[in-house]
Amino acid sequence: MAFEGLTERLQKAMEKLRKKPKVTEADLRETMREIRLALLEADVNFAVVKDFVKKVREKATGAEVLKGLNPAQQIVKIVNEELTQMMGETATPLAKAPHIPTVIMMVGLQGAGKTTTAGKLAKKLKDEENARPLMIAADVYRPAAITQLQQVAATIDVPVFEEGTEVDPVQIVKDGMAQAAANHNDYVLIDTAGRLQIDEKLMDELAQIKALTNPNEILLVVDAMTGQNAVNTAEGFNDKLDITGVVLTKLDGDTRGGAAMSIRAVTGKPIKFVGEGEKMEDLDVFHPDRMASRILG
Numbered sequence: 001m002a003f004e005g006l007t008e009r010l011q012k013a014m015e016k017l018r019k020k021p022k023v024t025e026a027d028l029r030e031t032m033r034e035i036r037l038a039l040l041e042a043d044v045n046f047a048v049v050k051d052f053v054k055k056v057r058e059k060a061t062g063a064e065v066l067k068g069l070n071p072a073q074q075i076v077k078i079v080n081e082e083l084t085q086m087m088g089e090t091a092t093p094l095a096k097a098p099h100i101p102t103v104i105m106m107v108g109l110q111g112a113g114k115t116t117t118a119g120k121l122a123k124k125l126k127d128e129e130n131a132r133p134l135m136i137a138a139d140v141y142r143p144a145a146i147t148q149l150q151q152v153a154a155t156i157d158v159p160v161f162e163e164g165t166e167v168d169p170v171q172i173v174k175d176g177m178a179q180a181a182a183n184h185n186d187y188v189l190i191d192t193a194g195r196l197q198i199d200e201k202l203m204d205e206l207a208q209i210k211a212l213t214n215p216n217e218i219l220l221v222v223d224a225m226t227g228q229n230a231v232n233t234a235e236g237f238n239d240k241l242d243i244t245g246v247v248l249t250k251l252d253g254d255t256r257g258g259a260a261m262s263i264r265a266v267t268g269k270p271i272k273f274v275g276e277g278e279k280m281e282d283l284d285v286f287h288p289d290r291m292a293s294r295i296l297g
C-alpha cells in the first residue's frame, strides 16, 4: 500500500509524544528528528524535508503549543497543515479555454502512464461535463503507441485522430486541430511521444507542438513509484516546457511517497490528478489536504 512505511513511522513518533504528560523542547526536538528521518526514508527531496522540519519546528516551538492543552495533538495538527501546504494546499482545477477547444498536451517518459491517463482524463471529461473530446495520436516513434491509444479510446468511445507513423508529429497535431475545429470538439487531448529519458529531440518536438497549439494545459505524467526520479523528470520537463501541472500515476502501488510530497515544492507546479489503478475510472483529482490525512493515517 502507498505510504505504508511512512505512515507507520509518523504515527509511532506521534504516539510517543502523546504518551508524555508534558512535552518539553527536548521531546519536540526528538519528534522532529524522527519525522525528518521518516520523510527522508520515504524518499522526499532533502531540501523539501529541511524546509518542512524548520516550519513545523517554528510553529510548534511557540510557548502556546508546548504549554497549552494537548501539545501532542497540536503538533499533529501543525504537521498535517504543513504537509498540506507542501503539497499545494488546495486542489487545482483544469484550465479551460474561453473558446473551444481546450487543448491539453499530455507529456511524459515512456511507461509513466501517459496514454492510459489521456484516456482516463477523456472519460472524466465525458462523464462529468458531457464533453466531446478528440484525441490526437502524436507518438509516431512506437508503432504500438497509436494502436494502444486507439484501444484505450475505443473503450471510452472517444475518437482518435491519427496519420500513421510516417507524418511529422507537428504536422499531425496541426491536422488534428483542424479536424477538431471542423467537428467542434470541446477538448483536444494530444498524446505526445514518450522516451526513455529526456532528450533534446523530444523536448524540441514538444516545444514545437506547444508553440503551434498554445495549450491550456501541459500535463506531465509521472510514475509515483520512481520517487526522486519522478521529481527530477518534473524539473526537467518544467524547465523546457513550463508545464501547467502533474499527473502522478500508480499511487495504488506501494510507493513510499517521495514524489507526491516533493513535486510541488521542488517545481512550483501542482499535482492535478492521481492515477490509482489501470482502469479508465481510476483517476482522481488531487486534494493536498486529503493526501496529508492519508499519509498521517
Ligand code: GDP
Binding pocket: 108, 109, 110, 111, 112, 113, 114, 115, 116, 117, 194, 221, 249, 250, 251, 252, 253, 274, 275, 276, 277, 278, 282
Ligand atoms: P505511456 O508509455 O506513458 O503511455 O504509459 P502507458 O499508458 O502505456 O502505461 C504504462 C503501464 O502503466 C500500463 O500497463 C498501464 O496500465 C499502467 N498504468 C498507468 N497508470 C496506472 C496507475 O495509475 N496505476 C497502475 N497500477 N498502473 C497504471
